Amino acid sequence: MKFGDIFLKVFTFAIFALIYGPIVVMVLFSFNSSRFLGAWTGFTINWYVKLFEKPEVWGALYNSVVVAALTAVISVVFGILTAYAMVRYSFRGKGVIDSLLYIPIIIPEIAEALTLLLFYLLLGWGFGLGFTTVLLGHIAYDISYCYVVLRARLIGFDRSLEEAAKTLGANEIQTFFRITLPLLMPGILAASLLAFTLSYDDFYKTAFTTGPGFETLPLRIWAMARKGGVTPELNALTTIALGISMSLALLYQKFSKK
């Protein structure tokens, strides 16, 4: 092997180590029985147990999951409608609409978050901030991502399958539900996972548009982090959050392949 190749591989390995290192350390220290960093005094799952005794943690987790699930469902439905219209039909203004749909993806999250808050204030919802306002904001952001994923899937779709169905007697609606939809399922699931994760991980929009009494997991982590910095309890919480994220990622990979 040439020197250049060896260097490249070592370099890549180093970058991977640097990316995963902190995560590994964090996970490890969540099992550390010492309160203090740097000193490993023994393996314990105490911190996890303590977490589970805190109602705020359960509440935040519950909220995150509910909002994420609802966001995923609604965003995917909107995403399919949009992708189908944009890929299968031609009409004036398609180019403009396509560009508009990419804007939520490119805009810095904090900019988007603040516009939502201002919008709600104008509507007089200033005192009703909470679950609904958070959910509405998440959906607005996720539709574009679902659109992008589903659009790619639809473009690669073999249309002759639909034509065959039509020659066999299926009308447009039957063709859609018996042929198109089942074959799009992996793409739909992938888009749902993406939408779920985006909502589940969301910080800025939630921070700006939530009110007293409604907290999601990222906000809980934020609250604990800004108060106490790095603590084993927080390490435990983040490890759990991490585990959920990674599982979603692996599931997504599985559906992307099909």
Next chain:
Amino acid sequence: MSAEVELIEVRKVFGDVVAVDDVSFEVYKNEFFSMLGPSGCGKTTTLRMIAGLEEPTKGIIKLRGNVVNDVPPYKRRIGMVFQHLALFPHMNVYDNICFGLKMQKFPESEFKSRVYKILEVMDMPPEIFAKRNIRQLSGGQQQRVAIARALVTEPTVLLLDEPLGPLDLKIRQRMQIELKRIQRTVGTTFIYVTHDQGEALTMSDRIAVMNKGRIEQIGAAKEIYERPKTKFVAGFIGETNFIEGLCNSDGYFDVKNSPFKIVVDAPSEFVGKNALLSVRPEKIFVAKKLKNMDNIFDGTVEDCIYVGSFVTLRIRLVGDVELKAQVQVAESSLADFKVGDKVQVGWPKENATIVPLE
């Protein structure tokens, strides 16, 4: 014979491109009808319009005597076999074939018997194949499932869009015979699209030769081959030699820029006009000395290619006319030509046809 399918001045335009240019023809019941032509000639577009997958820009399409322009494909009672088969990947063989039966509301109690029967017609034992996944089948087997799926609903017309393209040569040849057998057995009208002339000539009752959106000629295989009506048909089907010249009134064809006069059977519409003479290589006789033939000319062998069952000779005649002749190797007395040999070429006048210049 009644017309199953009728096209009347059908035109299809995509943007600036005229894909199908005023095409009219009839297809009769139980006929094996082919549309033959090079890519882009409009044959597939025409087929799709008959299926209802494209709407004609102008013109009328009739199925069984009824105008169907406004009828969607799922109400036309046709069957279609697509170029890449379009078998549903998320269903097995049984469900694929059953799909049409379900959609067209056949009685459920008959599904199994109908599917099994058609699989047997396809020479695919149902006990083995019904539950198989599409991906587990070979190319030829997938072909047959696609045909079975389209035929099981007993459509009056089956449309086939170059279905044998991706198959290996030997399998393709076998499938051609199979298709013909199936068509005879089931009695459905077949409309078959292909760019392979050998295929069309082998399988069809009648062929429509298409070029650039128009039909050049419709007829039985023999008629199209022996009596082409246009330059394109003469050149596209098989091989031919073209000689330009003038048909004069005493039964001769004056070769342009040449002292030759060829004896021909010119149809009256060509008399006095410039035209092309078409004579196929295998219809030309070559020997050291020829006798008793309408046309005999002297020439020199310029090129000699041995192709196995025959030899292709390029012969230059006096006056700079070049002809390609094909000689069967079995004609032993005529074998063994060498470049530079002086030979005589000739043909009886009925071996040549006259076609218009353009």
Next chain:
Amino acid sequence: MSISELIFEKIRKRKKIIPFLFLLLPLGYLLVFFFSPMIISLLYSFGAVDKYYHFIFNFTLEYYLQSFSPTVMVILGRSLLIAGLTAVCCFLLGYPVAYTIAIKTRRYRNVLMMMVILPYWVSFLLRIYALMNILQLLDMYVFGRLGFSVVGTIWGVMLGMIYDYIPFMILPLYASVEKLDVSLIEASKTLGAGPYRTFFHVTLPLTMPGVAAGIILVFVPCVGEFLVPYFLGGPSEYMIGNVIWDLFLKVRSWWFGSAVSTVMLAITLAVVLIYMKYGGGEMAF
């Protein structure tokens, strides 16, 4: 025919309406919950909303003038600089990785890319927190003993930014390198160019679309970043994201805040457009 079939036939006949029917709900939703908030924030920034949250017929540039004050401009400039440096560092560190995975490790390619994507799926908050863990550890036991610290300095911020954004760079780069026709590299070598020259004259120019995409994907969000400077920076690393956060969630000064945000977006867009015109070449989108 039943009523639904009648309606269905009616719709079938007027094919032109169908796409708009589909787009009605989703686009309508976006119009209400995405685009109008953007416009509303513009209105706030021009003072067209009063403190009781009603529209008023007013137009003032005072908030924008405030935004162009030296304090804000310095912070904005710092943010642009940090974002730019981050983009460059991510490129320098990320390109070799993308190249290696795409070309040098064909067999494990998919697994390795999955490992690159995995952090992508972990929220920024978690990743910064994880980084904070290790940096605090190092600060305490290594750097502290040497007399300096990383957390609370520009180094912490830079490390945090790069750590957060490097997957955003590797992904488009990988996509671009992967599409590269390997025979072009081989041809270059047979024509006499060594590995370095081949890289600079063939590989790099051909992967430019990926590079451009990566740089923009890193730069734009980085300008408005809040969490990294909050956790890993000190007062002199205060970025425009922190300004906006404080203006909105601490001081509750919506008008000034939306003006600052608009200025940030406008200048970021301007920088991107300039980059695309003169430096970027074609985009991979």
